[in-house]
Amino acid sequence: MEKVLIKQKKSFTYGFKRRLASSRFLIMMIIPAVIFYAVFNYIPMYGILIAFTEYSPTQGIIGSISNRWIGWENFDFIFKYPNFWPAFKNTIIIGSVKIVISFVSAVLVALLINELRMRFFKKFVQITVTFPHFLSWVVVASLFLMMFGQTSGISKLIEQATGQGLRFYGNGKWFLSLIFSADVWKEAGWSSIIYIATMAGISTDLYEAANIDGATRLQKIWHVTLPGIKATAVLLLIMSVGGVLSAGFEQIYNMTSRFNNFLVVDSVEIIDTLIYQGTLGQFDGLSKGESAAIGLFKSLIGFALVIVTDRIAKLCGERGII
Amino acid sequence: MAKIKLEKLPLARREKPGPSNRFGAFDVVIFIILLVFAFSIIFPFYYLFVVSVTPQEIYVNNPTLLWTPKVSFEAYETVFKEPQIWGGLKITLILLFGGTLYQMFFTVITGYALSRKNWVGKNFVMNMILVTMFFGGGLIPYYELIVALGMPDTIWVMIIPGAIDTFNMLLMRNYFASLPKELEESAKIDGANDIQIFVKIFLPLSLPMLATVGLFFAVGNWNSWYNGMLFNKSQNLKTLQQVLQDVVYTPNSSIPNPNARKITTESIKMAAIFFTIIPMMLFYPFLQRFFVKGIVVGAIKG
Numbered sequence: 001m002e003k004v005l006i007k008q009k010k011s012f013t014y015g016f017k018r019r020l021a022s023s024r025f026l027i028m029m030i031i032p033a034v035i036f037y038a039v040f041n042y043i044p045m046y047g048i049l050i051a052f053t054e055y056s057p058t059q060g061i062i063g064s065i066s067n068r069w070i071g072w073e074n075f076d077f078i079f080k081y082p083n084f085w086p087a088f089k090n091t092i093i094i095g096s097v098k099i100v101i102s103f104v105s106a107v108l109v110a111l112l113i114n115e116l117r118m119r120f121f122k123k124f125v126q127i128t129v130t131f132p133h134f135l136s137w138v139v140v141a142s143l144f145l146m147m148f149g150q151t152s153g154i155s156k157l158i159e160q161a162t163g164q165g166l167r168f169y170g171n172g173k174w175f176l177s178l179i180f181s182a183d184v185w186k187e188a189g190w191s192s193i194i195y196i197a198t199m200a201g202i203s204t205d206l207y208e209a210a211n212i213d214g215a216t217r218l219q220k221i222w223h224v225t226l227p228g229i230k231a232t233a234v235l236l237l238i239m240s241v242g243g244v245l246s247a248g249f250e251q252i253y254n255m256t257s258r259f260n261n262f263l264v265v266d267s268v269e270i271i272d273t274l275i276y277q278g279t280l281g282q283f284d285g286l287s288k289g290e291s292a293a294i295g296l297f298k299s300l301i302g303f304a305l306v307i308v309t310d311r312i313a314k315l316c317g318e319r320g321i322i
Numbered sequence: 323m324a325k326i327k328l329e330k331l332p333l334a335r336r337e338k339p340g341p342s343n344r345f346g347a348f349d350v351v352i353f354i355i356l357l358v359f360a361f362s363i364i365f366p367f368y369y370l371f372v373v374s375v376t377p378q379e380i381y382v383n384n385p386t387l388l389w390t391p392k393v394s395f396e397a398y399e400t401v402f403k404e405p406q407i408w409g410g411l412k413i414t415l416i417l418l419f420g421g422t423l424y425q426m427f428f429t430v431i432t433g434y435a436l437s438r439k440n441w442v443g444k445n446f447v448m449n450m451i452l453v454t455m456f457f458g459g460g461l462i463p464y465y466e467l468i469v470a471l472g473m474p475d476t477i478w479v480m481i482i483p484g485a486i487d488t489f490n491m492l493l494m495r496n497y498f499a500s501l502p503k504e505l506e507e508s509a510k511i512d513g514a515n516d517i518q519i520f521v522k523i524f525l526p527l528s529l530p531m532l533a534t535v536g537l538f539f540a541v542g543n544w545n546s547w548y549n550g551m552l553f554n555k556s557q558n559l560k561t562l563q564q565v566l567q568d569v570v571y572t573p574n575s576s577i578p579n580p581n582a583r584k585i586t587t588e589s590i591k592m593a594a595i596f597f598t599i600i601p602m603m604l605f606y607p608f609l610q611r612f613f614v615k616g617i618v619v620g621a622i623k624g
Contacts, residue, residue, distance in 0.1 A: 016442070023441035025516035030447055033432040036485050037450055043467050044459025050466070060470055061463065109359070112352050117345060121353070127610050128360040134602055134613075136545035138563045142570040142595045143366045146373075152588050153369065157386045185363065190617075197618040217348055242456060250548060257571045275461050280552065288462050295460030303457050 051075070051293040064289075074293035081286075083274060084294065091270040094176070095244035098183055103237060105188040107229070110195035111221060129189025140186050141254035145169075148178060172267030179255060179268065183248070194236070195229050202228035234318045242306035245271060245298045271298050367596075367603070374398070374592040381586050397589035401597055409558055410565035413477065417543040417561065421481045425539045428485040430532065433494025434520050438506075455488060465552065474553040480546055480561070487542075490535045493616055497531040498524055534616035537609055544602070562598055569594045 043061070051074055053064045078084050109129065116122045132140065147153035148168040159165040168174045206224045215223065249272035259265055259277060269277075275294050278286030286294075313319075372387065377394040380387070401407055435441075436448060473479040501524065509519045525532070547563035554560065560568075570591050 019440070020442045023443070026435045026438055026441045027443060029431045029435040029517070029520075030443070032428055033435075033486055033491075034447060034450070036428065037454060040464075040467070040483050040485075041454040041458065042450075044463035045457065046459075047463030047466060048459045050463060055466075057466070057469070061466055109356075112356050115348075115352050116356060117349055118353070121356075125356050125360050126614075127607050128363050130610060130613070131602075131606055132363060134541050134545075134606065135599060136547060136563050138545075138547055138567050138570075139595060139599055142566065142591070143370065145570065146370060146588070146592060146595070147366050152373065152385050160386060189359075189363075193614055193617055254567070258567070260571065272461070279462060280465065288466070292460065292462040295462055299457060299460055306456055 048292060048296045048299070050289055051296045053289050055288040055292070057288070070289075074287075074289045075297070078286075078290055078293050078297070081290075083269070083278075083285075086266070087269045087271055087274040090268060091245050091247050091272075094179065094268065094270060095247040097180060098247065099237075099240050099244060101180055101184060102187055102191060103233070103240070105184045106191035107195055107233065109188050110192035110199065110229075111225065113192065113196055114199045114225065115217065115221070126189075126193075130193065131189070132186045133190035135186070137250040137254045140182060141251070144178060144182050144255065145257070169261055170263045172264050175255075175264040176267060179248075179251065182251065182255065194232065198229045198232045199225055231318060234313050234316075238306065238309045238313055241309045242302045244305060245302050247272070249273060249276065367599075370592045370596055374589050374596055376589060378584055378586045378589070381589065385588075394585065396585045397593035398597070400585065400590055401593045406557070406560070406565050406568070407562070407594070407597070410560050410562035413480075413559060414544060414546070414562040416477065417480055417546050418540055421484065421543045421546075422536060422539045424481060425484055425487065425490075426532070426536055429487060429491045429535065429539075430494050430525075431520075432486055433491045434498050434524060436491075437495045437498035438516070439503075451488060451491075468553060475556055475559065476554075477559060479553045480549045483549065484542075487539070490538055493619065494528075494531060494535055496619060497528055501527055530612070530615070531619070534612045537612050538616060541602070566594055566598050 047061045049065050050061060052071060053068045054070050054073075055064045056068060059067060113122060113125060116125070135143075148155050150156070150165060150167065150169070155166055155168055166174070168178050202225065206228075207220060210220045210224055247270045249270070252268050252270060252273055253259065253276075256265055256268060259273065259281065265273075271294060275286075275291045277283050279288055279291040369388070372390055373381065373385075374397050375393045375395060376387065376390040377392055377396070380390055380392060436444065436451075438444075468474060468479060468483070473482065505523050505527075506519055509523055514522070545563060546561050547567065550559065550561050550564050551567075
């Protein structure tokens with residue numbers, strides 16, 4: 001008995017060494033990636049602890065964490081900070097409206113393209129609607145400014161027709177609708193691709209069976225196509241819920257002309273712009289420790305949201321991601 | 323007899339003819355909705371171009387014009403004369419070629435290593451990468467890290483932190499994993515090591531996916547501005563997108579305008595925007611299938 005055990009142990013280490021030796025080239029190939037993720041992802045993850053310090057740039061991340069620990073003080077400060085809760089509220093509103101709108105528009109565009117029967121036009125539509133995804137927010141924001149700004153484009157057209165200008169960039173509500181339309185304009189076509197691909201994979205037997213039962217096209221969409229993309233849709237929704245607190249810094253930064261549009265910044269101030277503006281931007285008002293505390297708060301909520309949605313999806317009988 | 327057969331065959335192959343298979347009102351509605359959507363995407367580019375070539379005397383009287391009777395390319399001449407634009411283009415081209423190659427190298431080797439089975443440490447590395455998809459440190463620690471590394475105000479800040487893109491890396495990994503594993507086994511029997519197998523067998527077989535990933539990186543580099551905005555304050559490191567931002571958002575256009583009487587600021591701004599997107603517009607229709615293939619393969623298996 002003892003002999004057998006010793007033999008097994010020896011053969012295990014021997015096997016491990018052999019596996020290590022045979023893996024050596026693959027390990028060589030993975031080393032850059034390990035260094036990359038350690039430096040650019042894990043050091044900032046550790047660095048988030050500066051949220052509990054009175055951060056000093058001269059001492060750096062490690063020095064501040066070991067010498068200037070102040071516990072929860074930064075959190076006490078940000079929860080009482082007058083700009084924090086409005087920004088939090090805006091983030092939740094903008095983030096969740098965006099998730100719903102982009103989900104609905106993507107599925108809708110996919111359904112329409114899937115039902116379209118003209119092949120040439122189909123190709124043309126697909127190329128056209130996916131194109132804006134590849135433009136930067138700098139370009140898209142410039143385009144929208146040219147179209148809806150006061151000096152040219154559609155707002156000028158409205159002014160000429162009604163005698164009164166509609167100031168899209170001068171009113172929080174109109175500006176928000178502009179933010180949402182820009183998001184749909186840029187991403188709906190591209191996000192629809194994944195649904196179109198899923199629809200192409202639905203078995204034609206199901207459609208034939210529906211034909212025999214005398215289903216109309218709307219009935220086929222409702223009873224065959226939509227259930228066919230349900231799993232994909234749930235997966236993508238879970239993925240997007242984690243980003244609800246990220247509501248789109250690049251878009252808002254650019255569409256508010258780098259925050260220089262004071263008429264609307266209050267209604268689109270989100271957590272990310274608050275962090276950027278308060279610490280690195282023009283309106284210095286937060287210390288690095290306080291900004292990091294806001295960042296940590298945001299990361300934790302995002303992470304919790306992913307886990308909760310994943311659990312809910314699993315309870316509803318869908319395949320989750322974790 | 324033969325005649326009857328010929329008539330019957332096409333019918334039998336077709337779906338059962340019914341009201342739902344005729345081209346009807348439903349199709350017309352779909353066509354119109356999609357036409358409106360496609361129009362809303364094309365129209366801004368068209369309007370942009372028209373305004374960019376309209377001389378001032380026509381534009382001031384009619385700023386919502388859809389057609390100009392007189393064409394003037396002075397706005398483009400003004401843009402081309404501006405050293406800022408060429409400086410931005412130079413930086414962007416460096417990112418486009420240098421940055422893309424650098425990102426491809428690290429992303430592809432990582433994807434390959436993670437596509438192979440049963441090597442020591444694979445699960446550890448995979449989990450290490452997956453965690454970063456759901457949790458991150460946020461802006462401030464990242465900013466402090468980049469400062470500590472001494473990267474601000476260098477071109478490296480726009481290249482080095484982008485070495486591996488997790489989405490593109492998983493795309494490559496899924497593609498390598500889908501190739502038959504006999505390729506690797508037979509090469510191993512012939513005495514090839516993993517690096518030789520990767521370079522001589524798997525890379526040549528992966529050209530379509532390499533093109534896809536390369537194009538994603540190239541577009542990202544062409545559009546690069548975020549890291550530049552955060553870290554680079556000096557004028558001569560601005561990317562084309564940053565220069566465009568300056569041109570569009572500065573109230574009276576930062577581009578000095580020697581022909582102030584002949585063209586408007588709007589024309590110059592629109593010419594600058596058009597200059598930035600024209601390469602994409604020219605290439606995109608031909609490259610669209612690569613992008614689409616990438617996201618479809620990546621999403622279905624990932």
